[in-house]
Amino acid sequence: MKKTFVLVVLFILPLVAYLFFASGVNNFGKLPILTEGVLDIPENIDKITFKDKITVLGFxxxxxxxxxxxxxxxxxxxxKPFYEFNDYQMLMIMPIGTEDKIDExxxxxxxxxxIKNWKFIFLEDEEIKSVFNSLMTNLSLDENLGTDYVFIIDKKKNLRGRTDxxxxxxxxxxxxxSVAELNNKMEDDVKIILAEYRMALKKNNADRSNQ
Structure with a gap:
């Protein structure tokens, strides 16, 4: 009996715990929507848009x-950890006049x-403010139309973040x-939203194959 108990503790319980937490991530690991319908990028020759892209947005x-x-x-x-995903982009909204600095x-x-999925778009000052204000956050742009904060926008142009x-x-x-914040929080949240869309894609493919 003692040997059986030891085997259960050493092997079975860790397996059960793993399956429990894995199930929790798969079923409940979704990043909350904080703002719906963020204003899209104005029409541009590079066809840069939030639509159908998972975007890390910065100013x-x-x-x-x-x-x-x-x-x-x-x-x-x-x-770097995610750039090979075709529907993922790092997008910086820049004031007109910063083109040379961005080339550098x-x-x-x-x-x-x-840097194939690093994107830069150059907008008028009021256009930059309009996009930023549509995020509806408790943050603000500085006098240079910049901020140290970056944001996660999903494929439906919704701002994702944390409510807890x-x-x-x-x-x-x-x-x-903050490298610590990028490491300990943002990287996890990007993984969650990428996994969310991968699971949705797998489900859609499975549904089609069963039709």
Missing amino acids: LGNNVELKKGNAFNLNQKIY LKAELGNLVD DEEEVTKYGFKAT
Whole structure:
């Protein structure tokens, strides 16, 4: 009896615990919608849009040098692990006039990883404010039309985030200056939303095959 008990404790219980938590992630691991219907990017020649894309959205502002560290943090911690997903993009909304600085930034980022899914769009000041305000967060742009925070937008143009964050309760964005926050929170949330869409795709494919 003692041997049986020891075997159960060592092998069976860990397996049951794993299946329980795995089931919990699959069934309940969805990132809450905080704002529905974020304003899409104005029509542009590059056809950049939120629609049908999982987007990490940022605003670097006029002072690109000041926010360059944010871009490198995002590149390594949030972009690099996921960039091979075709429906995933890192999108920075920039003021018109910062094109040359962004060309320099892209060259530096490209030395570290393929930047095919890094996107930059250049908009008028009021257009930038309109997109940011449509997120309906408790955050604001600075005087340079930038912010240290980045946001997760789903394929239906909804802002995703946390409603039970231990520090902020409702967490609209993630601070790109904090490697710890990108590592411990944002990376997990990006994984959740990518898994959500992968599971939905598998379900749709299975439904079609059963028809």
